[in-house]
Amino acid sequence: MIILAVVVLLRVPSLFEPYWYGDEGIYLTVGRGLRRGLALYRDIHDNKPPLLYLVAAVAGGVQFWFKFIAMLWSVAVVAVFWNLALRIASDKRKIAVWATIIFAGLTTLPFLEGNIANAELFFLLLTVGAFSMIYKGGDLIQAGALLGLAGLFKMPAVLEAGVWPVIWLISQDKKWFVKSWWLGVGVAIPLGLATIYFATKGTLPQFLGAAGIQLVPYLSSWRVDLPVVGTLAGRAAALVIWLLVSWLLRKRLSHNGLILAVWWGVTLFAALLSGRPYPHYLLQMAAVIALAVTIEKKLAVGLITILLAVFVAFKFYLYPVWGYYENFGKWVTGQQSHNQYFAWFNPQVGNNYEIAKKIMAGSSPEEKIFVWGDEPMIYALAKRLPVGRYTVRYHILEFGTQKQTAGLLGKELPRYIVSFGQEKELPSLPALLAEKYIPEGSVGVAKIYRLWKKF
Secondary structure (H helix, E strand, C coil): CHHHHHHHHHHHHHHCCCCCCHHHHHHHHHHHHHHCCCCECCCECCCCCCHHHHHHHHCCCCHHHHHHHHHHHHHHHHHHHHHHHHHHCCCCHHHHHHHHHHHHHHHHCHHHCCCCCCHHHHHHHHHHHHHHHHHCCCCHHHHHHHHHHHHCCCHHHHHHHHHHHHHHHHCCCCCHHHHHHHHHHHHHHHHHHHHHHHHHCCCHHHHHHHHHHCHHHHHHCCCCCCCCCCCHHHHHHHHHHHHHHHHHCCCCCCHHHHHHHHHHHHHHHHHCCCCCCCHHHHHHHHHHHHHHHHHCHHHHHHHHHHHHHHHHHCCCCCCCCHHHHHHHHHHHCCCCCHHHHHHHHCCHHHHHHHHHHHHHHHCCCCCCEEEECCCCHHHHHHCCCECCCCCCHHHHHHCCCHHHHHHHHHHHCCCEEEECCCHHHCCCHHHHHHHHEEEEEEECCEEEEEECCCC
């Protein structure tokens, strides 16, 4: 209970963060769109499975409530992990306490983006819950269903469904195939139901693209300048080698050691799936790291050494922890202004608030706007929906929908268009601005255009 109370305390500043994190801006805008009856993927789009957007919709597209749900969810994650730690530590409470403290720190503090409502934070409840259920010999279909639901937050979570079949195989469990079958059936149930749902809505291709097919170009689009593991195929080969080594060392490893070794290898591969150095990817490894360093210390030395090497090689970065809480403390105690508090997160934050204020003053909530740039927080702040399916410029360019977007702009004529430059990348945008919009001012590098009359 003390640990959970500290988790809540550490998350309080996240409730008062400004709208600054781009991905959260996308989630909130998509969630608001769902609340207004838009069809996910067809009418409003992002490249993830649906559950994260449903959470944002429950939050009403409001960041405070989105973060509040994340806080409650985080408490639940830590509580579930505590039960798992007790089981693996054979009811040695001191070890379980330390493991839970480490896990809570990894998933709560800002350095791995624990303060952000990303998919990893949400699917941890399901993956850790499934792991705990299987470890104590629980129902495999139910555990698989939890992993399938985790995949509906983000597909890399489904990779953890392969952990136990490998463990059963290495352990020479005679029922490994039957167990793996029923676990797979459980995984397939929520994924299958989601597929049927989107098929009935006529958005099955878009759902499949966002949930899986689009991962292929996404995973291959980022190049890592490293031998062998610089490619996805190389990282997959490294995982296979790791699992073979675990099999060869199975007699030297304890039962828990074997479990943690396999789990660590799979979650590391999942974290490196795209090769991108985003810290929140490492949250998927939080449970196995916390358990390894407290229960299998000798094994943990090797695991952490490899992880540190990977961290450096893939150029992962961290967010500041002390500065985050210091910034909040100074703002709360009046030692710095509201603008200074905002600027600590990103100098663009204050500009986005000013832009959103102008939009809200000059338009109604039902009117759409268009932001030509990569600042989706403007939609979330202004409580307005975008013209077209996409909330950011890079999605329009990535999916090659410039002509369709330009056509929609000419047809729907949003009340406001905010441009961060490079208008020529969107056909007809410069001509549309010149013909039917008047400049209403600039905020930073952004130019604000207002429709001067209805056509």
